[in-house]
Amino acid sequence: MRQEFKAHPLMILTIIKPFLVILIIPVLRGIIQYLQKGEVERILGVETLLFTFIILFGILRWRAFQLVLDKQIVTVRDGVFIARQAVIPISGLSSIQSEQSPLDYLFRTVTFRINTEAGSREKTDYSFKLSRKDAHTVSEMLYGVKSGEPIRFSPVKIAILSAATSSAFAGILLVVPVLNGAAKLAGMGVNEVLEQLNSVSQKFQTYFPPIVNTITIILLASFIASFIYSFFRYLKFRIFLNDSRIEVRSGLFVMLRTSFKKASVNNVKIEQTPLMLLLKRYAMKVNVGGYGEAKSESQVLVPCGRYKEIKEMFSDYFTFLKPSGTPLKSKVGAIHENRYLFWAELFATVLIAAAFYFGIVFEEFLMLVLFVTFVLGVVISYYSYLCHCEYKRCEVRFGNEVFARGKKGIRKCRFYCPKDKVGEIKLYRYPVDTIFKTCNVRIITRSETADNIVIRHLDFEDTKKEIFNCYGITE
């Protein structure tokens, strides 16, 4: 049955959104100035003209948009001056995402994003807003009527995932634009905001100088902001497993529903962050081909769980979670262990030397130096622990499935990938590797983001032989 859908007028806002910051903020500032001083310094005629033009363009683009669903085909018409019409078989859609933000909720709309593997990297193929009634019909046609029984996760597990994936850096990225915008509107500069923070940090009585307090407050506040954002994003997390599709729903304020093909899954990663390490829990992520504007192609499937639980839950669904092939491990011995710990030992030596130097030269900042040394010391200790684990437990298997166990950044990682989804296997050797007859193996999946893992210091000849056997290569 052929059905046609028009976009909701709220889509005009989405179209003109990139220009809003440039145009709206000066106008708003003008209004605030008028309210405060009773006069307007500058409202530019060009800005008003541009604003009208952009609104008009938004309306025309909204009017031009049309979605047609016809049995197994999706047709999308878009564009004002350059009109585009895409005919996409539903089987060709790699992922479908529907999102309902508070604004969508207010206007009774739903944002849809449809992606194919042919789209540009980090960009959704088609994004549009539909009224809730239309969205319901489209959902039924694209996602199917029944999704089956969901697998749910408790808010505690979601909180662990959120805490484990949050960072002060992400919080800063999240908060700074908002703070900056608000400060601009209020007519405040960044310096004034920092001064306020300084005055707050001086009230704390600690052994450390006020600068340490200020940095700690900024980092803590940013981490909390990132955690809250992440927690509400993942809250009510459910997954629905179908024979050919996987559907993930999450979010409290911003409700997100994502569906993707099982065949589009490139690889599975079972990861453990430092916080999860303390709780002996793991998170499972899948790398999905053609995943639109997601920054990586990664989708969390299990926010938090025991390793055995995760394996039991998914080993029948993703058959490549049962790896075959001979395990290749690192060589045993004190020399080889030291090779894994080389960088950690070097960092620790440099840190101690630097701490002594700065402690003697800048005596008045001794507490600050001690504080920084302590923080860096903790980081280096964790890094050396990871390296030690890598030496003890790193492993690669090349069978019908490729399996690797090692570390990825600051996480422990188990990497599972079907043999045919591997894009490239790179063996690279530094001069030291030539002496010890070892190599480093980088396994890269056939995906847009080239998801990969590196396993270090494996026996070169054995590794080469296993790869050749696995892919039927003869020298």
Add this chain to the structure above:
Amino acid sequence: MTELKLPKKTLALWKLRVTVFAVVFCGAFAYFCRVFPWFLPALIVFICLYGAIIFWYLPCLFKTYVIKYINGAVVIESGVFIKVTHIMPFSKMIYTESITSPLARLMGLKALSLKAARSRIIIPELYESDTEKFMRALAEGEQ
């Protein structure tokens, strides 16, 4: 096997596009010629280049364009200096997209973009009905 050639209107459309571009460019060159006289030889070279493109290169290029719709794949042959043959198996094609500019719309033409994972082939403007038929057939997997 179905074989398609580009319509004559497509050549006219591209000649028109190139002319519009050339007029704008020549205008800019003429303006600079008033200030810097040494822009004149460049203008002459540009006009010669424009003539070569309009009267020789474009007709030759469009004559070489052959779109073959064979069992299980689309084969597109083109090129004047360098001959290129694109072979896109249906199994690798993810979706098709038509693109029209206002000028092409007036002439009843539509360009076609065949999208595969991380690559695409653009077929210059065909008649609207042909494009629609082509897209529908590719989407439904008819041969």
